[in-house]
Amino acid sequence: MAKLTIRTLHKTLAPIVLLPLFTTVFTGVSYRLAKDWFGLTRDQVHILMVIHEGEYLGKTFESFYVLLNGLGLLWMLITGLTMLINHWRKQWRMRAKSLES
Template sequence: MKLNQIRKWHSALAPIVMLPLIMTVCTGVIYRLSKDWFGLSRDQVHFLMSIHEGEYLGHTLEPFYVLFNGLGVIWMLVTGGVMVFQNLKRSFKS
């Protein structure tokens, strides 16, 4: 796959992957800090974990949310890494 194609796919999928990832990261961090720093109980912040894990989608779709979130992270890391590696390789040749 050429670098231009990787850039195209990376930039096309980034907005789709970004919203669930931001939601997952924010709810996970807020959940942990709420419990550890602010002393809230597990029951008080369980709604955050429900959002974090995609429980609101129901038993059928929850595993797909987790799967696609994970695949999205892997995709962004791999394609981003390829682009960084290609840019580094190109700059060392110059």
């Protein structure tokens, strides 16, 4: 039952967490590559950092955006790893049973 609950919560939260995480990754990588590979200045790519850090939400919500983005990432990693470990355990038990036979 616990596996089903973790899987359900992971599946439910994934679409909500996807867009902010994707935006953060995309803007962070774009910022770095634009500066390093294309020689753009900080001022030219500043808009990417504004989006990356959630500054467009204003001072009040910027910190919440960063906090929720981080918590969302941790949640997805922890629940994903939990499901993966449970899967590995199940496979290990099945192999152990087949070797006993």
